Amino acid sequence: MKTAAAQHASEPPQSAGLRVVETDRTDPLSLCVRSALRFYLDNMADHEITGLYGLVMEEVERPLFETVLNHADGNLSHASRMLGMTRSTLRKRLSDYGIER
Secondary structure, three states: OOOHHHHHHHOOOOOOOOOOOOOOOOOOHHHHHHHHHHHHHHHOOOOOOOOHHHHHHHHHHHHHHHHHHHHOOOOHHHHHHHHOOOHHHHHHHHHHHOOOO
16 A cells, blocks of 8 residues: 555646546547636636636646657657647747756
8 A cells, every 4th residue: 555655756746727627538628628727717716817828828738748749759850740830849848848858
């Protein structure tokens, strides 16, 4: 049996941003995003919401870049073609997020 600390150490790091509470693996990505946004907004109560666009973009872009880069075995040229962006743009975005290849 894992201790709580050991269990947390083996789990991927959790973002402080958007979360999907329940998911159906057959749902399209757009529905998952919509559900996460509704949950986030509903739980903000009376707190002021600012920077939502940046939060959503980071929550989506970071795993997108990490997953595609991993799928391309770290090959930036291949990953940039998959993403439909130039290699230099991808390098900049990876740098912005502190993602190393």
